[in-house]
Amino acid sequence: MPGGLVALLDDVSIIARAAAASVDDITVAAGKAGSKTAGVVIDDAAVTPSYVTGLSPARELPIIWSITKGSFKNKLIILLPGALLLSWLLPSAIIFILMLGGAYLSYEGAEKVMEKLGGQKHGQTVDDVIDDPVAFEMKRINGAIRTDLILSAEIMAITLNEVASEDFVVRAGVLAIVGIAVTVVVYGSVALIVKLDDIGLHLREKSSQFAQAFGRFLVNSVPYLLTFLSFIGTIAMLWVGGGIILHGLHELGIHGPSDWAHGLQHTVEAATGEMSGILGWTTYAGLSALAGLALGFVIAILLHNVLGVGTAEKAH
Template structure:
């Protein structure tokens, strides 16, 4: 009996160590995969504040919460099972889904650049008159969740591509961890951003000290500039990530020339100026690739096919 108990305890300890190793593997893989989604995450954080622009401050956080719940549903209920099924039965399709998402990001980024340069705007903008706030809020939330679904699909596809060689449980764990972490992180930051001006206004009016009031005034003045910076960074991130995905995807399907050319320039710059400048060169050339591809898609959709576009409320 003692021998049986010792054997049982030994088995339990082996199972525990195995489970612990699996958790460590999932966490490590999630960290690697999460870093690859940075550009899409930046864009998501940059885009989302526009969905509460023009609405009552009292509705800002409730709207962000609705979008957060929609984003979690997108990632955990729709995309995670689909990604696991895809990785099990049709893994060769992942690269094409990634390239489709990269093309969409390039299109969105290029359209924003064209609009900034004076091109015609597409879709509904935040300057439109709001006649029915409740209906407009519902429309904004639905538009945000649709956009989130596309960005979330890209995040999950990038993540899945990073852990394609892992077992099913690890893949599922990594996808879930990255999905929840990205959602909480993005919309937590967005919530702080959209309320920053309210906090600043409160401090400016009711701060206990002159330093507090001055800090509040600084926050109020800084908000428009912060949103502008976020929009700029989000656009660059879309083009960089989209172009990089296209370059890597082409190499995966046998057209390796463009990626090798860009990597050759990156290595040359790294040898002369250091790794940081090499990475910036690769990111810049990836962004140029995304801009060129996106501009072609914009031209075909809007000028050739006559299809309106653009994300709502951008």
């Protein structure tokens, strides 16, 4: 019996050490993968405020919370098991799914550009008379969750690519950690951004001259900040969508578009010295956005002018 008990304790000790090692591996891998997704995280944070801009201030936080819950569902219930399953059964399918997402983001971004340039608006916006505020709010929430699904898929795909050589437990742990961390950071930041004007109103009631001045600054600045973020969100959709398409084409053996964009990026880097990193990255991001805009225009024209999608809703 003592020998059996000692052997059992040894087994438990080995399992515990292995579990501790796995936790360390997950933590290190999550940090590495998280840094790779920083660009898409910024895009996600820039896109989301546009979905509450122009709505009742009292509904801003409830709407963001609804989007946050949808984002958790996207990442942990849909994408995490889906990514693990695909990486196991059909890893080659991931690139096609990402390209579909890239095409969707390109279409969304291009449609916003077309509307800003005076094109027809498809569906209700906050500038229209809202007959059913509850239904309109749900459309905004569902639209934000759909966009989050695409951006989250890109985040999870980048993360999965960084830990592809790790075992199943580490991959699952890293995907979960990155998914949770990104959601908390993005939607916590968004909640803060959209409530800055309320914070400013509160500070204006303080006795301190500095607090009052800073409060006035916040109140006056927030509308411009939200407009700017809406603009950045549109650019982000095009940049990420176009970047996914360029990368996907390269992975499928169509190297021309990606190689040309990277070639111009390297040319700019070689000519700009100390600013080469920033200007090179900006060049590639800009070209990706142009590629996304061109693709998005084509998709929008096909959907609205050829297939008639969205025109019936607007007619009503």
